[in-house]
Amino acid sequence: MRAAVEAGELSVDVPESVTVERPKNRDHGDYATNVALQLAKPAGKPPRAVAELVAARLRELPGVAKVDIAGPGFLNITLDAASQGELARSIVEAGEAYGRNEALKGLRINLEFVSANPTGPIHIGGVRWAAVGDSLARILKATGAEVATEYYLNDAGVQISKFAASLKAAANGEPVPADGYVGEYITDIAKAITDGVPGILELPADEQLQAFRTHGLKLMVAEIQRSMDEFGTHFDTWFSEQTLHDSGAVTKAIERLREQGHVFDEDGAIWLRTTDFGDDKDRVLIKADGETTYFAADAAYYLSKRDRGSEVSVYMLGADHHGYVNRLKAIAACAGDDMDRNIEVKIGQFVKMLRDGEEVRMSKRAGNIITIDDVVEWIGVDAARYTLSRSSTDSTITLDINVLTSQTNENPVYYVQYAHARMCSVARKAAGLGIDKGADFEPGLLATEWESALLGQLAAFPGEVAKAGRFREPHHVARYLEKLAGEYHRFWENCQILPKAGEELTDTHRARLWLVEATRTVLANGLTLLGVSAPERM
Template sequence: MNPEQLSETIVDALAALVADGAITLPDGVPTQVTVERPRQKGHGDYATNVALQLSKLVQIGGQGTNPRAFADLVAAQLRESDAISEVEVAGPGFLNITVAADAQGQVAADVVAAGEAYGSSDAFAGEKIDLEFVSANPTGPLHIGAVRWAAVGDALGRVFTFSGAEVTREYYFNDHGAQLDRFSSSLLAWSKGRPVPEDGYGGAYIEEIAKDVVAKRPEVLDLPEDEAQEVFRAEGVELMFAEIKQSLHDFGVDFDVYFHENNLHESGAVERAIERLTEMGNTYTEDGALWLRTEKYGDDKDRVIVRSNGTPAYISGDLAYYLDKKERGFDRCFIMLGADHHGYVGRMNAMCAAFGDEPGKDLEILIGQMVNLLREGKPLRMSKRAGTTVTINDLVDAIGVDASRYALARYTNDTNIDLDLDLWARAHNDNPVYYVQYAHARTCRMIENAADLGMALPGDGFDPSLLAHELDGTLLRALAEFPRVVTAAAELRAPHRIARYLEDTAAVFNRWYDTKECRMLPVGDEPVTPTNEARLVLVHAVRTVLANGLRLLGVSAPERM
């Protein structure tokens, strides 16, 4: 019995009490109740405060009652369920519930039967989500901050999809603006043997790309400088972005849409967005410039859309891009930004409201904090190739894709991360990703050993009541929590919850594995017993949950380590 099933059982108990006339609930029986794991050992398998929550509403014999008296009635009704072995009323009216061994053991069978779908739900069914992340400028290799969003964004997309949503992963390709002028002028300067401009880009990658452009377009060296710079812009950006896309692909992250900012300015999308906002009364002209009424919607001031000289301000592209997403039919638009964009949130939310939408619902902005890499306890500050910052390839070269993705997705977005490269490269239980992957590999090895003895999953079912050891129950309850963890990760935009859950579950499994009384395989010449078969089902269930959780994080689940 998992928490959702127990919630249904409690709801059924309430409904039965109402039907028998034992209680009256003026607002009707709730469709679900809160069920939690008790914090203290000995307080049952699960606890609920439903009696406390409903006590002010419930009536017994036409009169009000206190939570404890109401809890006594609910407890008596629950004790009639075959799936529940004990119910204790504690304190002012908490219910501590112990699930019957056979009902609890059934969790293992449910997990195995669901397989790769275990943990999925329809919590976001019918929702069309646009998930924009990374979106780094194509002026250099991906830096470590962008890599954090690659790991978290892709994991969040997997979690949303697993929760029933239709997800589009989108990369906003910033190919319009002054940063590309600095990039192309840096390439041109290198090709002419001149120092890179003071506001340009340095690093060995500039030399590499400039060489590649000259090799592809040798005539560029004979062109006038303004024409040559345009060639370096077009060819250099294409080469840089191809490298970014390849690095992300190698990291296990691919996008459904690569949206070019420049298209917004060339297609008339900016003008269309301005026209829409003007029709809604949310623009005005002052000092020769066109302004958006963002202060009206919570921003600290109004924002210029078109400058007095007729050139569009940066926010004009944001307006057009947001409108384009809504016109493509997305119910929710997510934008993931780095810590240096925190001041950007207010104006983006105001923009959303100016279009008549609801910030936090139609548009949600997630901010990720800084990532620092440590080696031998000291900060790793520079890439040999990029010259300015640590890149995605530096991280992967140091600890691999699996450890990189797991490490970056393991922490809440609003915390700075200090990644100890020596720790994350180590094949040791101190390394969290190794710890979880090794637990999965252990289940695979146990299943192989069982097969060598002729053991297989019982085709005609098994006796779940045989999973009666205390640690059997602890492990089963951990497996039963997985669907709730996934749903919470989606609702709270927090894939780190899955990583921490996997570590906790791997720890429970390892304690179970080390306990003689929980042995799965027979010893010596002992025959295979129904208990051995029941525990084989349990091990299959553990393997399924660990594999499913790792897959949601974009991390492999190796069978051998």
Template sequence: MTPAALADLVRTSAVQVLSARGLDHGVLPDPVTIERPRNPEHGDYATNLALQVAKKVGLAPRELAQAIADVLVAADEVAAAEVAGPGFLNLRLAADAQGALVRQVLAAGDAYGRGDGLAGRRVNLEFVSANPTGPIHLGGTRWAAVGDALGRLLAAQGAEVAREYYINDAGAQIDRFARSLIAAAKGEPTPEDGYAGAYISDIAAEILRKEPSALSLPEEERQATFRRLGVDLMLDEIKRTLHEFGTDFDVWFSESSLHDGGAVEAVVEELKSAGTLYPAENAWWLRSTDYGDDKDRVVLKSDGRPAYIAADIAYLRDKLERDFDLCIYMLGADHHGYIARLKAAAAALGHDPDEVEVLIGQMVNLVSGGKPVRMSKRAGTVVTLEDLVEAVGVDAARYELSRYSVDSVVDIDLDLLRKHSNENPVYYVQYAHARLASLQRNAAELGLRASADADLSLLTHPREGDLIRTIGEFPTVLRKAAELREPHRVARYLESLASAYHKFYDVARVLPQGDEEATPLTHARLALCEAARQVLANGLSLLGVSAPERM
């Protein structure tokens, strides 16, 4: 029995109690909160439902808790229900009900943990979106890991997710990029405001290979050629590194297309007509304070050129016209002001501001030997995605970047991630999976296999119960991780599951030894181990991390 199923049973019992007394059961929360007690001696699960609603229905909390307990103990799934303290209700499941969860996992397989809470939602998830002027740096790498994991989580809850990369290929930074490439092609020093690094020389050489006469073109044409080819080559490199990192996008959206196709001009005229833009100081301003922003924003500058927010509004308009009902932006720490302005833009376009969500990610630092790591082989002083992968591998990089809340600054200890020990979180979780896979191979050599037909009511050891209850938490963890946009909850859960398995394995022998015969308990424990392996695999998959069979 999953915690969610138990919560439904508790609520149904409470409805029965209140209805029998002619009291309003509409005050009951849905879902009911079910938690695991810190002290296992208090039971398998606990609920504070009676404390939550007793006053609303005019009953003493302990009286209400006892009445609910009396109904619950009549259910086959509940072995005991005891009132504690001011009105907490401690519950202990029947062995059959607890073991049934193992059967449920084996039946569901790869689908175990998935839900339909976001079914029917169309989500545009924009992340990374680094300027095509250099390799993906550490901040972008964090979004590549977290954003991809979030996309998987949202899809696992039934949402239709489009992963999108916004190519910032318009503006001054692209002109500086082109000038840097031209300087490198000429063998000249990097312009003062330009981009440095070995990758600039590599791209410049490739441009000359494609267009040998590029340097002899007239200045304006030369700039346009290096700009066009440079962006294309840099994007090819970005796509390659992201793909090798396990992150792919459904849409690569060009900012230039908004300007060239007239979308920016069109949305400005639309907002003028709607009265949400007003003229002042020879410029046009968005009335963003009307929608919760801390100040109005310039959309058209005094020289008539669009400000950057103009393209942002046009881009949002394009997303909304593609019928996305939720647009999630994953932005860097220096973009905090975008939260209010993008919501204001949605409102100005006649949409609910809640159709826009902005997640802000903090900085990532590398540490080795207790000291910061700053230098990159190809990008000057910027540490790139490829640098991190070269140092620790894709799995360790993705897992480590995903296991922290994006609100926190992350210090990645390269030395720790290279260790093959329990100190290394990704190794700890992957090793648990490999150990379980090895167990199944050893069982197969003995002619045994995990089966849902085993007598799972035999799983009564406290460590077995702890492992089963941890497995049962997985669907709730996934649901909350998707709802709160927090993939790190999955990583932390996997570590707790690995811990529960290792503790179980230390005290409970699974396979027969020597001339021993397999017993019903052997089959039950083998099924439990396969359920644990399945959940570890499912969780790692949602983080885009492999579940190795051998280590």
């Protein structure tokens, strides 16, 4: 295209970017592009005429076997075997860096996820965000973004007071207060506090309640942090809601929003006019009795993220938080930001668990919920992280314990991990036979349809990573890995990788060892982006 422009064949400006994709149908070549349709109008020529000019230039490039024109002017490009096979060398040499790209280079993103109230163990909805959020953070970093991960601790307000009252009641052998918290974990925490704080039960009722609040919150947060660490989920910041109140950040936020012209006083209360930006009603910041609302803390928290350098604040909320989308976006707009760019709100749908065909609803420890520890005990960290990340978050997901603990192809994480282990087995067998793939190989020998299909999948990996980061959807990586594993299994079944007994080692065997190592590298890189292990043996 650039050559056609420079030769005067096309009178257009060279576009900054051109879409090049892998065709779903392999008969349509190795790559396809609609650049001729993109250039036709500014060039003042029919799309097929532009396609002919570009195709002629592409055919002159080394490594291009043929270029076909399809439909109104699509270009289907087929590489020769050597050019395509050279990808195996590039992947092996790049190692862990293969797949990383700069699609989101320089973008500063604050990624907040899980953020469950510190009043109990992380439940199954939070487990989904623990998997998806951490995977997304890894993917965003792999696409060049600057990412800060954050857990927002709702350690102020009514629910914490109910939590403290529940602990106090349990420690004193009293009935749980109305709307209080129940479960073995409440009894366990209450006992830990009474054992660790001598004389707490002799304190006056109000001081005792405050003590249970302080110590209970500390123990519960530590428990949440333990479960997150064991699940492989890392947060750069554990942000306390209480600090927003103690530091005066809430008051300052209201003043800043008033300066923007969106705060008004009515009926003795202070309001934010969020209806100007799509919310269904205006929101109270300070009640008539002077009490600060949760919404005021939400506003202060958003401004805190922006003040700390976040260009895009991503909120990952539970299935029961649909009503938060418009109000959070309205906060950004009221602050003078672009509600379609500076803030993103994702809602994760419900998760169900099945065992023997029946839905599992109860936790041994928490009573009325399934906790993260339950999920890990039943199916393991790898299966949980992979399965929770492989579906779009806007869809309900069912975790079938029987399937996810089986060693069959129905178990998606087993299917992908087994492919990686099979590749490692090939390397071990080669070493045992004294076979080395060598420092070089002939890429043109990777010419069968199965090798070509596998190379095509390997080439798609950086694009899938970029897409997952751009759309904030880790499931693109998981689904890609399953396709790659499938292509590898077909290659395995149809191509002899190592020489049979009595056969001589050939250059084709060596080339295929390069291809195996390239595929293993991509599978390992993809699993790492999902926070899932890549086992060498299974």
